[in-house]
Amino acid sequence: xxxxxxxxxxFSFAILAPASAADIKALDLGKKAQVWxxxxxxxxxxxxxxxxxxxxxxxxxxxxxxxAFTASLLDEGAGAxxxxxxxxxxxxxxxxxxxxxxxDDMVISVVTxxxxxxxxxxxxxTALTKPRFDAxxxxxxxxxxxxSIQQGNTRPATVARRExxxxxxxxxxxxxxSTGDVASISAITVEDLRAFAKSHWVKGNLMVxxxxxxxxxxxxxxxxxxxxxxxxxIPPPIPAIGRLGTPGVHVLEMPVPQPTIMFGLPGIMxxxxxxxxxxxxxxxxxxxxxxxxLTDEVRVKRGLTYGISTSLTAFRRASVMAGSVATRADAVxxxxxxxxxxxxxxxxxxxxxxxxxxxxxxxxxxxxxxFSSNAGIAAQLGAFQRQGLDxxxxxxxxxxxxxxxxxxVKRAAKRVFxxxxxxxxxAGTPVDGKPVVQRPKPPVRPENSSPATPGxxxxxxxxxxxxxxxxxxxxxKPAAPPKP
Amino acid sequence: xxxxxxxxxxxxxxxxxxxxFSLPNGMQVLVxxxxxxxxxxxxxxxKVGGVDDPPGISGLAHFFEHMMFRGxxxxxxxxxxxxxxxxxxxSNAFTTHDYTAxxxxxxxxxxxxxxxxxxxxxxxxxLSDANVATERNVVLEERRMRVDNNPQALMxxxxxxxxxxxxxxxxxxxxxxxxxxxxxxxxxxxxxxHHYAPNNATLVVAGDVTPEQIRVMAQAAxxxxxxxxLQPRADFSEPPRLTETRMTLVRKDVQVPVFQRIYRxxxxxxxxxxxAESFETLxxxxxxxxxxxxxxxxxxxxxxxxxxxASYDGYARDAGEFSVYAVPRAGVPLETLEKAVDQVMQxxxxxxxxxxxxxxxxxxxxxxxxxxxxxQYAMASAYGQALMIGLTADDVEEWxxxxxxxxxxxxxxAARRLIRRDAVSVYMKPEGGK
Numbered sequence: 062x063x064x065x066x067x068x069x070x071x072f073s074f075a076i077l078a079p080a081s082a083a084d085i086k087a088l089d090l091g092k093k094a095q096v097w098x099x100x101x102x103x104x105x106x107x108x109x110x111x112x113x114x115x116x117x118x119x120x121x122x123x124x125x126x127x128x129a130f131t132a133s134l135l136d137e138g139a140g141a142x143x144x145x146x147x148x149x150x151x152x153x154x155x156x157x158x159x160x161x162x163x164x165d166d167m168v169i170s171v172v173t174x175x176x177x178x179x180x181x182x183x184x185x186x187t188a189l190t191k192p193r194f195d196a197x198x199x200x201x202x203x204x205x206x207x208x209s210i211q212q213g214n215t216r217p218a219t220v221a222r223r224e225x226x227x228x229x230x231x232x233x234x235x236x237x238x239s240t241g242d243v244a245s246i247s248a249i250t251v252e253d254l255r256a257f258a259k260s261h262w263v264k265g266n267l268m269v270x271x272x273x274x275x276x277x278x279x280x281x282x283x284x285x286x287x288x289x290x291x292x293x294x295i296p297p298p299i300p301a302i303g304r305l306g307t308p309g310v311h312v313l314e315m316p317v318p319q320p321t322i323m324f325g326l327p328g329i330m331x332x333x334x335x336x337x338x339x340x341x342x343x344x345x346x347x348x349x350x351x352x353x354x355l356t357d358e359v360r361v362k363r364g365l366t367y368g369i370s371t372s373l374t375a376f377r378r379a380s381v382m383a384g385s386v387a388t389r390a391d392a393v394x395x396x397x398x399x400x401x402x403x404x405x406x407x408x409x410x411x412x413x414x415x416x417x418x419x420x421x422x423x424x425x426x427x428x429x430x431x432f433s434s435n436a437g438i439a440a441q442l443g444a445f446q447r448q449g450l451d452x453x454x455x456x457x458x459x460x461x462x463x464x465x466x467x468x469x470v471k472r473a474a475k476r477v478f479x480x481x482x483x484x485x486x487x488a489g490t491p492v493d494g495k496p497v498v499q500r501p502k503p504p505v506r507p508e509n510s511s512p513a514t515p516g517x518x519x520x521x522x523x524x525x526x527x528x529x530x531x532x533x534x535x536x537x538k539p540a541a542p543p544k545p
Numbered sequence: 546x547x548x549x550x551x552x553x554x555x556x557x558x559x560x561x562x563x564x565x566f567s568l569p570n571g572m573q574v575l576v577x578x579x580x581x582x583x584x585x586x587x588x589x590x591x592k593v594g595g596v597d598d599p600p601g602i603s604g605l606a607h608f609f610e611h612m613m614f615r616g617x618x619x620x621x622x623x624x625x626x627x628x629x630x631x632x633x634x635x636s637n638a639f640t641t642h643d644y645t646a647x648x649x650x651x652x653x654x655x656x657x658x659x660x661x662x663x664x665x666x667x668x669x670x671x672l673s674d675a676n677v678a679t680e681r682n683v684v685l686e687e688r689r690m691r692v693d694n695n696p697q698a699l700m701x702x703x704x705x706x707x708x709x710x711x712x713x714x715x716x717x718x719x720x721x722x723x724x725x726x727x728x729x730x731x732x733x734x735x736x737x738x739h740h741y742a743p744n745n746a747t748l749v750v751a752g753d754v755t756p757e758q759i760r761v762m763a764q765a766a767x768x769x770x771x772x773x774x775l776q777p778r779a780d781f782s783e784p785p786r787l788t789e790t791r792m793t794l795v796r797k798d799v800q801v802p803v804f805q806r807i808y809r810x811x812x813x814x815x816x817x818x819x820x821a822e823s824f825e826t827l828x829x830x831x832x833x834x835x836x837x838x839x840x841x842x843x844x845x846x847x848x849x850x851x852x853x854x855a856s857y858d859g860y861a862r863d864a865g866e867f868s869v870y871a872v873p874r875a876g877v878p879l880e881t882l883e884k885a886v887d888q889v890m891q892x893x894x895x896x897x898x899x900x901x902x903x904x905x906x907x908x909x910x911x912x913x914x915x916x917x918x919x920x921q922y923a924m925a926s927a928y929g930q931a932l933m934i935g936l937t938a939d940d941v942e943e944w945x946x947x948x949x950x951x952x953x954x955x956x957x958x959a960a961r962r963l964i965r966r967d968a969v970s971v972y973m974k975p976e977g978g979k
Contacts, residue, residue, distance in 0.1 A: 103581050104918045145836070152836045153905050155912030174912060204851045204874055208948075211800040217694060236929040299890060319689035321964035350635075352615070361623060364682030367690050387690050419631045426633015429651055429686065434919040503668065 085442065087452050088281050093293065094267040097442045098280055103433065105175045107275045108436040110443030111185075112268035115167035115261035118234040119301045119379070122475055123250055126241015129162040130206060131257045135169070136160070136449035137198040142189040144198045147184070153187060156181045158188075164235055165299065165377045167261070168446055172436055175274035182287040189262050190290045194254050195494065205248050212502060213240070217321040220313055223508040225323040225383065228484050234299065235379060239301035264288050265295030270442035273435035277519060302379045310397065310485040320489020321387045326477055328373045328380030331448050337461050339382075339477055340373055344420045345470070346407045347371030347384050352419065358403050365396050373477075375448065382477050393491035401480040408478040411471030424458040563928065564756035568764055570772045571744030572733060575750035575938060576759045577924050585656050585752030586921040588648040589663050589731040592747075593740035595642040595718035596862075601727070604720015607708050608684050609641040609730050609736050613647065615676045617669035620645035625662055632658060642714050643862045644933035650922065653753040660766035661818050667741055668770055677730045685726070688719050700973050701860055704807050707790040712781045714863060716854045739776035749929045751921040758918045783809070783864055783884060789965040793972045804879045804886065805870040808963050810857075812865030814934045821859045822938075822947045823955035824867055824904050828857035829887065829906035830956065830973045832869060838869065838889050849885050862934045867963060879972045892962035911945045 088096040117128045136151065136158050138144040151158055157172040158181070171180040213219035223238040240246075267288060271280050297410035305327040329339040340348075347355040347370055355369045371384035389397045411418075433443040445454060563578045600706075608647075616622045627638040634651030636659075647661040661731025690696045704719050709715030748767065750759050764906040784807065813821040832839040839853035853871035869890065873882045917923040931941045 101581055103579070104915070105918055108919075145841065147837045149905065152834060152909060155909045155916075157916075172916065174915060197845070201848075201851070206870065208657055208801045208851055215798045215800050223713055245600060281552055282865070317800055318693040319686065349630060351623060353629045355625070361679070364679035365686070367683055369688035387694075388686060389689060419627070423630045427635065427656075428633075429652060430584050430633075430635070433579075433584050433921060438918055 096269045099272040099438050102274045103273045107175050107178045107273040109171040110270040110439040111169040112166045114340045116165040117162050117239045125237040125245040130156050132160040132162045138193040140191040182189045185212035186287045207456045218486035221321040221323040233302045262293045263294045268446040270439045272438035286394035289545045306484045308482045312487045314490045317489045319387050323385045324485045325383035326383040330380045331375040335473045341465045342474045343373040391493045396495045404478040405480040451454050550870040568768050576756040583653045585653045586650045586925050588925045590646045590747045594644045596713040603716040604725040610638050610640045611680050635667040666768045704969045710784045742773040743770045744772040749925045750924040771783045784823045790969040795974050797976045799975045802974045807868040808865045808968045810867045812861040813859040822951050824857040827956045827959040828855045828950045831855045910948045914945050
């Protein structure tokens with residue numbers, strides 16, 4: 062029993078880990094820009110996370126996938142450099158530049174050896190202000206995107222995710238797959254790409270996070286030079302959302318050995334005081350990997366799946382609690398029932414004190430890990446910026462989680478985890494009978510939205526994974542499966 | 546006990562210092578200090594993996610890795626993962642053909658706890674029939690998710706099986722489904738007894754720690770676990786391949802065709818001096834990214850493919866692998882694509898790679914080592930993986946210099962070493978498609 066005694070002792074101390082190891086400063090790049098900066102010279106690299114208002118929600122009707130398509134062309138030629146010349150300029154200096162279109166924003170990541178930071182930013186500036194969209198590059202990337210969509214059509218996880226977006230967000234621009242579909246990608250012209258870049262690759266409300274081997278003065282100068290020539294316009298806001306969710310079970314038949322189930326409910330907006338209690342509640346029921354209630358019920362007790370998890374994601378105009386689980390074809394109905402029962406029980410009774418205590422020590426104690434690398438710091442700070450948080454949030458964040466009470470969790474759980482309203486999508490062909498059909502309840506009213514403050518670290522993936530450069534390469538040797 | 550922690554290598558300027566020592570019970574320890582944040586990554590590596598699965602029960606090593614999370618007498622049930630999580634940590638594990646690794650990432654002041662937990666499950670695992678049956682189902686679900694639902698993964702599995710003839714690298718680490726169903730408590734217990742012991746383990750700690758702290762902590766936690774006689778690992782031969790294997794896989798669940806070829810080549814553990822680094826450079830210059838020859842020629846110039854590339858996987862105790870692949874543009878037959886890939890490969894065998902291409906490839910490979918230093922996990926993995934296949938910390942630290950020393954003649958020799966007899970080539974096509 063020695064081990065357990067030792068553990069008990071450790072538990073009796075609250076985790077006092079600092080909110081972050083990094084000292085984060087704001088740099089001044091004009092009124093509309095937010096620049097957060099963290100300096101550390103241990104490893105000679107610099108990481109940048111740059112957010113521009115060019116997410117997939119701006120895709121025009123009939124042109125789904127335009128934002129992601131345009132983002133894929135960011136490194137495909139600019140100024141005097143055609144695609145090959147641009148790629149070689151990056152590769153000759155081992156500069157890592159990537160862009161991905163999330164729902165609200167385009168997120169650009171630049172990781173570079175510090176000696177090449179000026180060149181990396183010069184290349185980014187050229188890419189943003191003088192993109193070429195040469196016919197060769199556009200045709201090539203279009204073919205890649207189309208194949209990537211076609212390949213996804215055979216993957217139950219992808220099919221479920223795409224269909225869930227449609228069922229959950231209904232007619233809102235959040236509803237279409239980030240990558241678009243074959244017809245919409247085929248319909249996009251070079252003029253569309255050019256126009257999108259012109260109106261959305263802009264620095265109105267620019268957000269930049271920088272971490273690593275660079276000084277504040279150098280960063281200030283570098284970013285000033287880089288974004289000077291980028292237009293300062295702001296695109297029109299993403300439209301407000303109507304109803305969220307289409308309660309019921311929606312089956313897309315596919316002959317696969319293991320159907321994927323996606324399920325979700327309206328979440329809590331970031332500015333809502335219940336966001337953090339909701340985040341803690343989600344951790345307890347489905348966000349906590351090995352220690353969540355859903356993992357315990359579905360995986361550990363019943364062996365029905367390799368993994369089940371849920372996430373609470375607040376976009377700018379809507380919030381969603383979404384989960385996914387994959388199980389054998391003859392256990393789909395059973396799995397959905399276990400999920401519903403687990404959520405229902407949680408909504409009714411909330412968490413136990415020890416669940417809440419454990420959630421707090423995990424969520425606060427793991428926070429410093431997000432600050433253990435330059436790339437990690439830039440990514441984490443960029444995520445906070447996109448959620449509309451202020452720079453002081455980094456220091457406040459753990460205290461906000463510590464302050465959550467059992468009553469808070471119960472209230473948030475009751476608000477979110479209503480199994481009767483669950484939108485469920487099954488990609489695959491269940492053979493354990495028809496999944497329980499239920500009489501749909503009326504959809505809930507949309508949440509108010511406006512960005513503001515409090516909330517935790519973002520580790521949960523958005524319901525639809527961001528579209529980055531499409532890849533169709535063969536699977537790696539199936540050798541090293543992580544996750545026990 | 547090796548009393549003093551000695552630097553593992555006379556580190557070149559850029560490389561971080563590492564420290565290596567062993568405990569009296571035979572456990573190896575390597576420490577990679579990184580004081581940027583008050584966190585630590587502990588990785589515990591065992592020299593056991595899929596190659597050690599007994600005949601008829603492929604997947605045992607991986608299944609056993611799962612069982613390590615199923616509780617001990619003192620920490621029953623899920624208490625291991627829960628305790629790590631309660632303390633703000635993450636834990637997980639992975640299995641390969643050659644080794645199995647368990648890791649925790651946690652606040653540096655909780656490292657003692659993570660060590661105590663790992664030391665506990667190294668000897669005190671409580672295997673029960675009920676746990677075994679449930680976890681077997683979890684593994685079958687994992688297999689469905691990773692492999693059975695994914696035609697490209699199925700193709701990869703078939704290619705491995707064909708490439709390695711009788712060597713166990715041909716068996717999937719996750720196991721063949723029918724054999725996974727035969728895993729039982731007795732097999733798991735035997736496996737535990739024969740392979741899990743401090744004298745078969747290497748501890749790698751990266752993060753906000755000093756070698757002296759780790760020496761004391763590791764001795765306190767792991768030092769009390771006695772060494773045990775181990776089951777010797779079998780020496781598997783690699784039967785000569787007399788001819789290329791060709792396969793065509795036609796499936797309903799395929800929408801995008803692909804051509805892929807894998808060559809059996811020397812690994813880092815087997816290669817002559819500089820040879821593995823030459824394969825590494827060849828893979829980069831031939832197909833490492835968009836500036837490499839395969840992409841440039843097949844995708845951009847000839848417009849036959851939408852994607853094409855090459856890679857070298859040399860971190861293995863036995864054979865390494867070199868692979869090439871290409872995805873055709875709509876309407877391009879795989880035969881045409883394969884010929885074009887062959888032409889590119891023949892160019893590398895006939896003509897030395899161009900100077901600027903060589904420089905670019907080497908710059909990227911060398912920079913990847915600097916990028917790796919940004920991550921405790923990547924650093925701990927790099928050293929752990931090397932030690933598991935019989936390399937040393939020196940090998941890891943000298944790798945950038947060895948890459949810089951690769952010349953065009955070495956890359957050409959590596960290209961010539963890629964012979965069809967040693968290869969498996971696959972066409973994967975949609976049913977009813979071209």
